[in-house]
Structures are given as structure tokens and as C-alpha cells.
Amino acid sequence: MNVSVLASAIIGSEIIKIGNEVNELKSKGAEIANLTIGDFNPAIFPIPEELKTEIIAAYNDHQTNYPPADGILHLREVVSDLLKDRFNLSYTPKEILISAGSRPLIYSTFLALIDPGDKVIFPAPSWNNNHYCHLTSAVGITIESLEENNFMPVASQIKPHLKGATLLALCSPLNPTGTMFSEEQLAEICDLVLEENKSRPAGEKPLYIMYDQIYSLLTFGKEHINPVSLRPALKDYVIFIDGISKCVAATGVRVGWGFGPDAVMSKMKAILGHMGAWAPRAEQVAVAKYFKNSKQVDEFLSRFKNQIQLSLNEIYNGFQNLKKEGFAVDAIEPMGAIYLTLKIDYIGKTTPDGDLLKDSADVNFYLIKAAGAALVPFSAFGNDDNMAWFRASVGACTLADIKAMMPRIKMALSQLK
Numbered sequence: 001m002n003v004s005v006l007a008s009a010i011i012g013s014e015i016i017k018i019g020n021e022v023n024e025l026k027s028k029g030a031e032i033a034n035l036t037i038g039d040f041n042p043a044i045f046p047i048p049e050e051l052k053t054e055i056i057a058a059y060n061d062h063q064t065n066y067p068p069a070d071g072i073l074h075l076r077e078v079v080s081d082l083l084k085d086r087f088n089l090s091y092t093p094k095e096i097l098i099s100a101g102s103r104p105l106i107y108s109t110f111l112a113l114i115d116p117g118d119k120v121i122f123p124a125p126s127w128n129n130n131h132y133c134h135l136t137s138a139v140g141i142t143i144e145s146l147e148e149n150n151f152m153p154v155a156s157q158i159k160p161h162l163k164g165a166t167l168l169a170l171c172s173p174l175n176p177t178g179t180m181f182s183e184e185q186l187a188e189i190c191d192l193v194l195e196e197n198k199s200r201p202a203g204e205k206p207l208y209i210m211y212d213q214i215y216s217l218l219t220f221g222k223e224h225i226n227p228v229s230l231r232p233a234l235k236d237y238v239i240f241i242d243g244i245s246k247c248v249a250a251t252g253v254r255v256g257w258g259f260g261p262d263a264v265m266s267k268m269k270a271i272l273g274h275m276g277a278w279a280p281r282a283e284q285v286a287v288a289k290y291f292k293n294s295k296q297v298d299e300f301l302s303r304f305k306n307q308i309q310l311s312l313n314e315i316y317n318g319f320q321n322l323k324k325e326g327f328a329v330d331a332i333e334p335m336g337a338i339y340l341t342l343k344i345d346y347i348g349k350t351t352p353d354g355d356l357l358k359d360s361a362d363v364n365f366y367l368i369k370a371a372g373a374a375l376v377p378f379s380a381f382g383n384d385d386n387m388a389w390f391r392a393s394v395g396a397c398t399l400a401d402i403k404a405m406m407p408r409i410k411m412a413l414s415q416l417k
């Protein structure tokens with residue numbers, strides 16, 4: 001072995017593997033609605049024009065040297081105001097940390113809290129927690145969330161695992177499901193964490209929550225809730241993950257923010273500093289100016305969310321119609337993010353070519369080839385490969401692509417025996 005044990009056991013992105021397959025077929029001329037990646041096609045969902053203008057202006061203003069390790073003060077002040085205005089959360093600029101998108105914040109949360117062998121609890125399906133456990137030698141405890149709870153984890157499932165755990169990783173609106181915690185669901189979980197921390201002897205690490213709310217501004221009518229607003233006593237134990245990647249379609253601009261107790265954030269700042277995972281200074285200057293104008297942000301969000309919701313609803317309604325016609329499919333009503341949860345219960349069926357669809361990956365590749373519809377099975381998010389649920393992500397497709405795809409799905413499913 002010529003690399004570390006950690007590196008040799010690392011697993012790349014399952015979603016990118018499917019995406020590559022789709023791109024290869026497309027290059028051969030196939031018509032495929034690519035609902036795989038959690039990203040945006042900038043031709044369909046561009047970043048706000050004003051943000052682009054500010055980024056260019058910042059470069060013209062020579063904002064090109066190292067930024068401060070925790071992010072430029074003005075951006076942290078703007079984020080502090082945004083948290084107050086939109087979520088009624090009080091965090092000072094000192095408790096806020098800026099980084100190159102939200103991933104370095106997730107990784108540094110793990111690095112700041114986890115010792116090798118520590119327990120991290122997270123739901124399946126969820127996004128990438130297994131990989132961050134691997135990177136930090138944590139013991140991942142997976143909770144299989146249930147359809148009847150909109151695939152959100154609930155307190156009764158979490159409770160048996162809390163003793164000795166260091167981190168509970170939660171996300172709402174959730175990637176991959178596009179569903180959200182109800183107030184009651186999250187409050188019950190918060191109470192468990194408070195109770196657990198009260199019971200721990202002095203000197204034992206407390207149980208922390210990592211609350212990933214990267215989709216918090218992309219909700220369709222339901223209110224986004226968070227642990228600290230529900231239970232202020234949790235403030236010392238919650239590290240929030242947020243940023244601009246999804247809410248303004250700016251995945252490649254790379255500005256994220258985390259916030260939480262100073263004692264943890266200051267360690268995360270030191271870790272991020274050694275990684276050099278800062279957001280570029282010019283982007284920070286531009287994002288601060290853009291988000292300072294909340295009217296401008298609201299106008300963008302209302303157009304953007306409307307466009308996303310139209311696409312999600314088109315697929316949702318299409319699947320509900322198929323279900324009514326007797327197809328073995330289902331869909332959960334979209335609540336937030338850019339995702340939709342679909343059931344396509346055809347494992348065990350045979351294709352017109354005589355191939356058995358033995359797991360969800362087979363169903364997925366059949367739909368790619370026979371229907372020009374590329375989804376991601378929940379097995380890429382920690383579930384079993386015999387689970388018949390899939391994620392559809394709408395950021396890379398036009399509404400017209402989606403409309404054209406639905407009859408192809410119907411035709412492909414009707415050919416299965």
C-alpha cells in the first residue's frame with residue numbers, strides 16, 4: 001500500500017459516478033433529463049446579476065490578498081444581521097466563521113469535536129455524513145428514517161443511541177429528500193439532547209448537534225425551524241452550517257458560514273486556517289454587499305423558488321398521476337431544497353431485454369437508458385440497495401426537459417414485467 005489507510009479506504013462520490021455515466025450517454029446523443037447532481041445549470045439558474053456585478057467590482061478593487069482566517073468582518077456582520085432578521089437568532093460576528101463553501105465547515109466541525117472512536121449519529125438517507133465519519137475515524141451510527149415521518153429522523157429512533165455519543169448530525173430541509181422537520185419533531189429531539197447533557201458528569205464531552213441548514217432559505221411555504229430558536233438552552237451545543245451555495249444558486253462561488261459557541265468556533269477557525277479553506281476575499285466582499293440589501297435578496301429568492309417549485313411540482317404531479325393509473329410509484333410533497341423523494345418500486349422486475357432489475361441501481365440505470373431519466377437511488381445516501389426510493393434534483397434541468405421526460409418514464413415502466 002503506497003498511501004495511508006485512510007486514503008486507501010476513501011470512497012468517492014456515488015452521485016458523480018452516475019453523473020459521469022449520464023454525460024457519456026449524452027455525448028453519444030441520448031436525450032436525458034439529468035436529475036442527479038445537487039447543482040445548478042447556470043444557463044437555467046444563474047446567480048443573481050447584482051452578485052456577479054459585485055464580484056467583478058471587488059476584483060477590480062484589488063481585493064485579492066489573504067482574507068482574515070475567520071472571514072472579513074463586514075461579511076460576518078451582515079451574516080449576524082441576516083440571522084437576526086430571518087431566524088431571530090443572536091450571534092455576534094465573533095461566533096460566525098466564513099469558509100470556502102459549507103463543506104470545510106462541516107469537516108472542521110467534525111475535526112473540532114471528534115476523537116477517533118467517538119460516536120456520530122446521523123440519519124439515512126442523508127448527505128455525506130458517512131464520509132466525514134471516515135475522515136475523522138468516528139464510529140457512525142445510522143438511523144433509518146421512515147417514510148411515515150417524511151424520512152426525517154425522530155426522537156424515539158435517536159434516544160437509544162445517545163449515551164456516549166459526541167455528535168448528532170441533522171439537516172433540514174434535508175438533502176436528499178426535500179422534506180423538513182416539523183416543530184414538534186425537532187423539539188422532541190432537542191429535549192433529548194438537553195436531558196442527555198444534563199446527565200453527563202463534569203469533564204465528559206457534551207453531545208453536540210451539527211445543524212446543516214444550507215437550504216433554509218429555499219422553503220416552499222413551511223417555516224424553517226432550528227434547535228436554538230426552539231430551545232435557547234441548546235446554544236452552547238449547536239454548530240450551524242449555512243452559506244450561499246444553494247440559496248442563490250452559487251455553488252461555484254464558494255462562500256459558506258458556520259456559527260455556534262465561541263469555544264468551538266475558535267478551534268474551527270484554527271483548523272480552517274491550517275487548511276487554508278477560506279472563501280476568496282473578493283467573493284466575501286461581494287457577498288457582504290449583496291446580502292446587505294435584503295429586499296434584493298428577497299426578490300431573487302421569490303423568483304428562484306418559484307422556478308424550482310414549478311419543476312418539483314411537475315415531477316410530483318406526474319408521479320401522483322402514474323400512481324393513480326396503477327404504476328408502483330409514489331412521491332412525497334416537496335417542502336424545501338431542490339429535491340424530490342420518489343418511490344419507484346420495480347426491483348425484481350425484468351426488462352424487455354430479459355435483464356433482471358435486482359436492486360435500485362439497476363432500476364436507475366434502466367430508467368437512464370430506457371426513459372432518459374437519471375435519478376439517484378437512496379443507496380447513495382446510506383440506505384440499502386434494495387430500497388425503492390430515489391432523489392430527483394431539479395437544478396440542472398429545464399421545465400421543458402422535465403415535461404418531456406414524464407411520458408418516457410411511463411413508457412419505460414410499462415415495459416417491465
Ligand SMILES: Cc1ncc(COP(=O)(O)O)c(C=O)c1O
Pocket residue numbers: 038100101102103104127171174175212214243244245251255256
Ligand atoms: C446538506 C448539504 N450540506 C452542505 C452541502 C455543501 O455545500 P457547499 O457547496 O457550500 O460546500 C451540500 C451540497 O450538496 C448539501 O446538500
